[in-house]
Amino acid sequence: MRYLFLLIxxxxxxxxxxxxxxxxxxxxxxxxxxxTQNKVKNRQIEFEIDKRAKIYVDLKHISExxxxxxxxxxxxxxxxxxxxxxxxPDAHLLMGKSIEKGKxxxxxxxxxxxxxxxxxxxxxxxxxTGNFSIINMSVETIADEGQAIKESNSxxxxxxxxxxxxxxxxxxxxxxxYNKKIHWTSSLGMLYFASLLILYLYxxxxxxxxxxxxxxxxxxxxxxxxxxxxxxxxxxVNWKLYVPSNEKIRRYYLRPxxxxxxxxxxxxxxxxxxIAIAVENGDWFSxxxxxxxxxxxxxxxxxxxxxxxxxxxxNVVAKRSDIDLIAYYNFDGGIPENFKKIFSLNKNVFIxxxx
Amino acid sequence: xxxxxxxxxxxxxxxxxxxxxxxxxxxxxxxFALAWFVGxxxxxxxxSIFYFGLGINTGIITSITIVAIPIMIFGIVWAKYKTxxxxxxxxxxxxxxxFKIYERILIGIIILTLxxxxxxGASTPSNGDDSFRIxxxxxxxxxxxxxxxxxxxLIFQNGVWPTFLPLLFWHLNGQPEQFYLNYLNLTTLIAFxxxxxxxxxxxxxxxxxxxxxxxxxxxxxxxxxxxSTYMDxxxxxxxxxxxxxxxxxxxxxxxxxxxxxxxxxxxxxxxKDKGGIAGITGIFMIIAYWLYGKYKRSEKSWKTIATxxxxxxxxxxxxxxxxxxxxxLAQKVNVSKSIFLKNPKVPSEFIAALQYKAYGLFHxxxxxxxxxxxxxxxxxxxxxxxxxxxxxxxxxxxxLTSIIFIQIFxxxxxxxxxxxxxQAIVHRVVMMLAVICSLFLVSLWTYKPVEDG
Numbered sequence: 001m002r003y004l005f006l007l008i009x010x011x012x013x014x015x016x017x018x019x020x021x022x023x024x025x026x027x028x029x030x031x032x033x034x035x036t037q038n039k040v041k042n043r044q045i046e047f048e049i050d051k052r053a054k055i056y057v058d059l060k061h062i063s064e065x066x067x068x069x070x071x072x073x074x075x076x077x078x079x080x081x082x083x084x085x086x087x088x089p090d091a092h093l094l095m096g097k098s099i100e101k102g103k104x105x106x107x108x109x110x111x112x113x114x115x116x117x118x119x120x121x122x123x124x125x126x127x128x129t130g131n132f133s134i135i136n137m138s139v140e141t142i143a144d145e146g147q148a149i150k151e152s153n154s155x156x157x158x159x160x161x162x163x164x165x166x167x168x169x170x171x172x173x174x175x176x177x178y179n180k181k182i183h184w185t186s187s188l189g190m191l192y193f194a195s196l197l198i199l200y201l202y203x204x205x206x207x208x209x210x211x212x213x214x215x216x217x218x219x220x221x222x223x224x225x226x227x228x229x230x231x232x233x234x235x236x237v238n239w240k241l242y243v244p245s246n247e248k249i250r251r252y253y254l255r256p257x258x259x260x261x262x263x264x265x266x267x268x269x270x271x272x273x274x275i276a277i278a279v280e281n282g283d284w285f286s287x288x289x290x291x292x293x294x295x296x297x298x299x300x301x302x303x304x305x306x307x308x309x310x311x312x313x314x315n316v317v318a319k320r321s322d323i324d325l326i327a328y329y330n331f332d333g334g335i336p337e338n339f340k341k342i343f344s345l346n347k348n349v350f351i352x353x354x355x
Numbered sequence: 356x357x358x359x360x361x362x363x364x365x366x367x368x369x370x371x372x373x374x375x376x377x378x379x380x381x382x383x384x385x386x387f388a389l390a391w392f393v394g395x396x397x398x399x400x401x402x403s404i405f406y407f408g409l410g411i412n413t414g415i416i417t418s419i420t421i422v423a424i425p426i427m428i429f430g431i432v433w434a435k436y437k438t439x440x441x442x443x444x445x446x447x448x449x450x451x452x453x454f455k456i457y458e459r460i461l462i463g464i465i466i467l468t469l470x471x472x473x474x475x476g477a478s479t480p481s482n483g484d485d486s487f488r489i490x491x492x493x494x495x496x497x498x499x500x501x502x503x504x505x506x507x508x509l510i511f512q513n514g515v516w517p518t519f520l521p522l523l524f525w526h527l528n529g530q531p532e533q534f535y536l537n538y539l540n541l542t543t544l545i546a547f548x549x550x551x552x553x554x555x556x557x558x559x560x561x562x563x564x565x566x567x568x569x570x571x572x573x574x575x576x577x578x579x580x581x582x583s584t585y586m587d588x589x590x591x592x593x594x595x596x597x598x599x600x601x602x603x604x605x606x607x608x609x610x611x612x613x614x615x616x617x618x619x620x621x622x623x624x625x626x627k628d629k630g631g632i633a634g635i636t637g638i639f640m641i642i643a644y645w646l647y648g649k650y651k652r653s654e655k656s657w658k659t660i661a662t663x664x665x666x667x668x669x670x671x672x673x674x675x676x677x678x679x680x681x682x683x684l685a686q687k688v689n690v691s692k693s694i695f696l697k698n699p700k701v702p703s704e705f706i707a708a709l710q711y712k713a714y715g716l717f718h719x720x721x722x723x724x725x726x727x728x729x730x731x732x733x734x735x736x737x738x739x740x741x742x743x744x745x746x747x748x749x750x751x752x753x754x755l756t757s758i759i760f761i762q763i764f765x766x767x768x769x770x771x772x773x774x775x776x777x778q779a780i781v782h783r784v785v786m787m788l789a790v791i792c793s794l795f796l797v798s799l800w801t802y803k804p805v806e807d808g
Contacts, residue, residue, distance in 0.1 A: 163479075163482060164482075165482055165483065165484065167482075167579055168482075168483040168486075168579070168580070168583060168585060168783070169783060170576075170723060170725055171575055171576060171579065171723070171724060171725055173722075173723065173724060174724050183722045183724070184724060185721060185722055185723070185724045185727065185728055185731075186721065186722060188728050188731075189721065189728045189731030192728060192731055192732065192735065193731065193735060196735055196739070210739070211739065211740070214736065214739060214740075214800070215566075215800035216457070218732045218735075218736065218796070218800075219457075219461070219566065219569070219570075221728055221732065222569075222570065222573045222727060222728065222729065222732060223460075223461070223464070223569075223573065225573065225575075225724075225727040225728050226464065226468075226572075226573035226575070226727060227464065229575040229578070229724075229727070230464070230467065230468065230471070230578075233471065233575075233578065233579075234471070236475075237471050237474060237475045238474065238475050238478040238479050239474050239475075239478075240474070240478050241473070241474050241477055241478065242477070242478075243478050245532065245533070245534050248478055248479065248480055248534065249480050252478060252479045252480055253480060253482070254482060259480075284484070285484055288484050288487045289480075289482075289484070289487055291487075292481075292487040292491065292492060292533070293480070293533065295492075295495045295531060295533065296495060296498065296499060296530075296531055312487065312492055
């Protein structure tokens with residue numbers, strides 16, 4: 001029974017049963033449309049990313065995109081599906097990967113997007129500042145819509161767990177069949193009930209004690225759910241057991257630019273100095289995370305128009321004139337005249353010190 | 356290295372109390388794990404009294420004094436004990452049979468899950484904003500000896516354990532180190548799993564230990580929380596240990612089990628503002644069980660019934676008042692951004708919100724996947740084993756589980772103001788229920804009817 005069930009899972013959601021065709025795509029400017037500056041040179045396309053950019057890939061029936069890239073910055077790269085050039089990115093469920101400076105290869109499995117279909121336009125969403133070049137691109141295409149739905153169901157079932165700010169409250173919902181909105185929990189739960197019912201009937205016919213087997217069946221079903229979760233969670237795990245504290249901050253924050261800025265600020269700022277963090281409107285996470293990482297150094301949330309500034313937990317209050325350093329993270333305003341840049345990751349992420 | 360020294364200091368301190376109050380067991384890993392909880396609870400509690408009660412600032416001298424006193428007493432008592440008694444080394448637990456294949460698979464997945472939690476938890480900075488603002492921030496306030504109203508409010512929300520325990524490690528280190536907060540949660544988790552596994556093993560119930568560890572580590576949201584600096588998981592672990600020892604006491608009638616159950620329910624008070632209500636619930640169950648035993652044995656008079664009914668009534672009144680007034684309570688200590696706002700006043704809106712939140716709870720339990728299929732298994736097993744539950748002492752565990760469910764229902768559906776189903780702090784609250792339901796299930800499966808009087 002248990003082997004039969006595992007066989008059903010493997011058959012139904014086998015991640016390798018794709019019917020997609022792989023095609024190498026020559027890089028031309030026509031394929032991409034984007035809100036950012038770009039140029040094609042030597043069969044490569046280079047994008048100048050300023051804080052964030054959406055790169056639409058004007059191809060249909062795409063299920064997967066593989067790119068070889070050269071990165072000039074620290075980026076968070078996600079993939080989305082757009083319809084009529086409109087995107088509704090659900091920030092809670094965005095698939096994202098952090099990349100550092102240098103060459104690399106990325107695979108975007110669009111089947112893992114909850115709103116994916118072959119009619120959608122694939123989008124590469126990049127957060128960060130700097131140059132990003134695509135030097136090679138291949139795509140997987142699917143012609144048949146029925147097959148696309150099947151592959152989408154399979155990809156969503158095995159969707160890797162992505163650590164988000166809200167993961168603490170809820171994990172990615174998993175469906176046995178996303179197209180029919182059948183939850184994995186309810187389908188496995190119902191199968192569990194069905195197995196108990198079969199066991200009950202069996203016990204009535206053959207006069208055996210059902211309770212002897214109930215714990216084993218229960219544990220088996222808990223094991224199946226747990227194993228599927230562990231498989232999905234493993235790609236998100238940072239495996240290095242010991243990394244110096246500053247390296248952890250530098251490498252393992254969700255947005256790599258933020259990690260770089262924070263780790264540098266920790267190295268630069270003196271114990272008796274006061275630092276402020278200036279961010280763009282609507283960014284509530286970065287000031288809190290930054291000031292927490294700066295503790296016990298005095299840290300404030302920078303605001304253009306206010307003279308008295310506060311920090312984490314509203315316990316830290318100081319005057320603007322007390323600030324020795326300002327860390328800029330995608331802030332929209334300029335640097336005060338009496339400050340000069342002392343560290344720069346790029347034009348949007350830097351640290352300035354009072355002259 | 357400094358962190359490991361700190362862990363040893365806490366364990367030695369805790370072991371002192373286990374020794375003095377004679378609550379040691381024959382298993383060394385179990386003693387060390389218990390000593391971690393006792394030492395951590397003792398240090399934070401005494402430090403909070405120094406800080407708030409006596410107005411003594413925190414510092415290396417305060418920290419060292421707090422841990423040195425019990426260790427010195429231990430040294431004196433141990434020296435006397437050694438001369439008075441011939442030392443008998445702890446008896447190793449009876450060698451069990453070799454593990455069966457499925458048990459080996461379970462051990463494999465337990466080890467893999469623990470490796471994942473420890474590696475990810477030790478290396479990853481906290482990504483939860485609540486953690487920055489409260490959970491991981493309050494120890495820094497106390498480290499800097501800040502005692503304004505806002506600081507007091509944050510400490511009230513966080514509890515004294517999460518606030519004061521890191522200080523010992525920071526003082527040994529010479530400066531605050533934020534990742535020690537990650538390591539502290541991981542150490543607590545390892546001690547927790549050790550107790551779950553070894554406590555039943557020492558009592559001769561081999562399977563219960565293995566199933567306990569597996570069932571808890573099969574809860575997906577618990578695994579992720581294990582890697583975080585949130586304190587919900589510490590509260591859950593401490594309360595769950597009280598639950599485990601209460602459950603073991605029901606089967607064994609061993610005094611050591613009830614002592615440990617009371618100890619862990621008291622320790623629950625030290626974590627978060629909600630720890631108080633959880634701890635009182637556990638202690639109430641112990642009192643109720645004790646009074647019921649008294650009534651059953653001989654004194655079947657109205658007087659005894661009244662003795663039983665009065666604490667119950669007081670407990671229920673307390674629950675209602677606490678539930679209704681937690682906002683006022685929080686405001687008294689200046690919780691500026693209290694989430695305990697009033698529900699809509701218009702009855703139809705109120706009912707609609709209630710229905711929506713009730714669906715939120717249902718979604719959390721049965722559809723979200725945060726707790727796997729645990730609640731399906733729980734429901735089926737309660738149905739199948741109804742006779743065993745209601746005719747044996749398992750009923751007491753079931754009542755405690757039910758009270759926790761009612762409290763969660765009250766908190767989430769009736770009191771809690773937010774109605775956005777998926778965002779829900781609710782999942783964190785329900786995790787407490789998930790953990791004790793797992794323990795209840797294992798207790799049910801491994802129950803030996805012969806022991807029931």
